[in-house]
Amino acid sequence: MTSKMTTKVEGNELTLERVFDAPRELVFKAFSEAEHLKRWWGPRGWTLTVCTVDFRPGGVWHYCMKCMDENQGSFYGMESWGKAVYKEIVEAERIAYVDYFSDAEGNEAAGMPSSDIVLLFEEYEGKTKLVNRATYASPEALKAVLDMGMEQGITETWDRLDEHLASVR
Structure with a gap:
């Protein structure tokens, strides 16, 4: 593992940082x-069973995560759909998008919090520091996703990213 993720919660904003080798x-x-995602x-x-990416401002990333691990009990077989609408892309530096829970057709899930995300990719001692800033409508909306286990989910996701990067370097 290159480094551990740091988490900072301030009001309705969540900042996550991690350095990748x-x-x-x-x-x-x-x-x-x-193909990477x-x-x-x-x-x-x-596992991502659906993953379509139209990587341009105004484009959409639509995906479905499905639990394939029988050891995860009631989560086994569950699907979780998501959608990102890209707002700004600066090659190798920044991706800004709105992140939504969605259904299979890409409709935003009613009652589920969305967030404005800015991903920053920074040179750091020959490595890459990834900074993820997520802004929610309210502190309560942020608390709702944290209560769903989002922090653990992102920690595991970024661990998998670290392993993937090591395998393709």
């Missing part, structure tokens, strides 16, 4: 290309 361009590609996105035991 990989070039910035590769870490950026891992977030922008379906399919290999690491989601917590352990979950």
Whole structure:
């Protein structure tokens, strides 16, 4: 493991940071290309069964994570759909998007919190520091996703990203 994720919660904003032992361009590609995302996105035991990426401002990333791990009890077989609508892309530096829970058709899930996400890819001692800033509508909306286990899910997801980057370097 290159480094552990740091988490900071302030009001309705969540900031996550982690350093990956990989070039910035590769870490950026891992977030922008379906073939990379399919290999690491989601917590352990979950697989992307659907992953379509239209990587441009106004484009959409639509995906389905499915729990394939029988040891996860009632989660086994569960599907979780998500959708990102890209707002801004600066090659190898920044991706801004709105993140939604969705259904299989890409409709936003009613009553579920969305967030504005800014991913920053920074050179750091020959490695890449990834900074994820997520802004929610309210502190309560942020608390709702944290209560769903989102922090553990992202920790496992970024662990899988670290393993994926090591395998393709």
